[in-house]
Amino acid sequence: MKFTGAICIAFVIILLSSLALTNAVVEDEKLVVCNPKELEPCSPAVKTRSKPSTQCCAMLKKEEPCLCGYINEPVYGQYIKSNNAHKAFSACGIPPLHC
Template structure:
């Protein structure tokens, strides 16, 4: 009888841990959802080389985990790779991309 109780308890612990890990993974997905359109405040800096706005820097920092993915995008890659974008990254304290 004690063995059955121990096995049941172990199963319950594994079940609870797997549910917790699944929920944590789902939260990470929400946090890391990439949306290149959120970088629109950086458009003036990227197009003209002007100083990036505070809002631009905030969005660059938020989207930093996504920037390498944007490099290979046919629409956004040209902007992310541009000299002006790298100036904006630097001005916002974002290190050079190593994609």
């Protein structure tokens, strides 16, 4: 019985650590794998204040559960926090971030 319990605990630890490595988020009981590179179609909107493309809005909606996590990443945080990004969020129907 002790061995089975130890195995279960080890499995949970491995599962949780693998989620951290893949930047996964659990939202509404669904696993969302976060990939900030999928936001590349939004680059023109964030850099030049242009209107976000349909593809950008689709990616923003897909990555919405991950946006607060990106804020703390040095490479992506500056873009997610920018006024242009917030304008793109608004244009795509993404509510203001409350992280």
